[in-house]
Amino acid sequence: MxxxxxxxxxxxxxxxxxxxxxxxxxxxxxxxxxxxxxxxxxxxxxxxxxxxxxxxxxxxxxxxxxxxxxxxxxxxxxxxxxxxSPIGKAEPEDVLRFLMEQQELKEVDLAKELGGQPVVSYILNGKRRLTRDQIKRLSSRFHVSEASFYPSGV
Known part of the structure; x- marks a missing residue:
């Protein structure tokens, strides 16, 4: 046709x-x-x-x-x-890692917003939790709900 x-x-x-x-x-x-x-x-x-x-x-x-x-x-x-893959609740560091991959960002790209490159590394490795302030900044930067960055069960 x-x-x-x-x-x-x-x-x-x-x-x-x-x-x-x-x-x-x-x-x-x-x-x-x-x-x-x-x-x-x-x-x-x-x-x-x-x-x-x-x-x-x-x-x-x-x-x-x-x-x-x-x-x-x-x-x-x-x-x-x-x-x-039906998604369950993702951990904050997994959400952050995913968003970084989607926008081709490196740890250093978020260093200023999160308090330095080592802090970004600790967060991504699950050694440090995101603060409320960091969650607000990330939510604004990536245009996602703040709830995306809160841990499961919170």
Whole structure:
């Protein structure tokens, strides 16, 4: 079936899209159900990089395009994660490690926010717990709920 045949059968005109960033992301990285670990890795990396861009000063239309794309992709990423390995409650250091991997961060990148590189290392190795202040800073940086960084059972 051709696209023209499909359009005739659907009997709807194409939806207008006026956001160039959103349209560009859709064309370059089309949303689709994630079926392999490699696809998951690629789309998760893309989502992490786009979220990092949202921390920068962006024109409102660029921000809107990125946010709209993430609203489409994040549920697809989560659906794959739930299907492959239903998640129990993760420990704070595992959550932090995961978020760091997604945004390609090293310990030194969080040193200023957490009180130095050795502190980051202690936290990631489970030798030190996150403080409330650190949790607030991490929650803000990664755009996740503070609850993500509290230990199981708290």
């Amino acid at each position: 051709t696209v023209q045949t499909l359009e005739k059968k659907v009997r709807l005109p194409p939806f207008a899209e006026d956001n160039a960033i959103y349209t560009g992301l859709i064309r370059r990285y089309p949303p689709r159900p994630i079926e392999t670990k490699q696809m998951h890795k690629d789309y998760s990396l893309l989502a992490g990089r786009l979220m990092a861009l949202l921390e920068d000063e962006l024109p409102a239309s660029d921000r809107k395009g990125i946010e709209r794309y993430l609203k489409v992709m994040i549920p697809l990423i989560r659906a794959f994660e739930t299907e492959i």
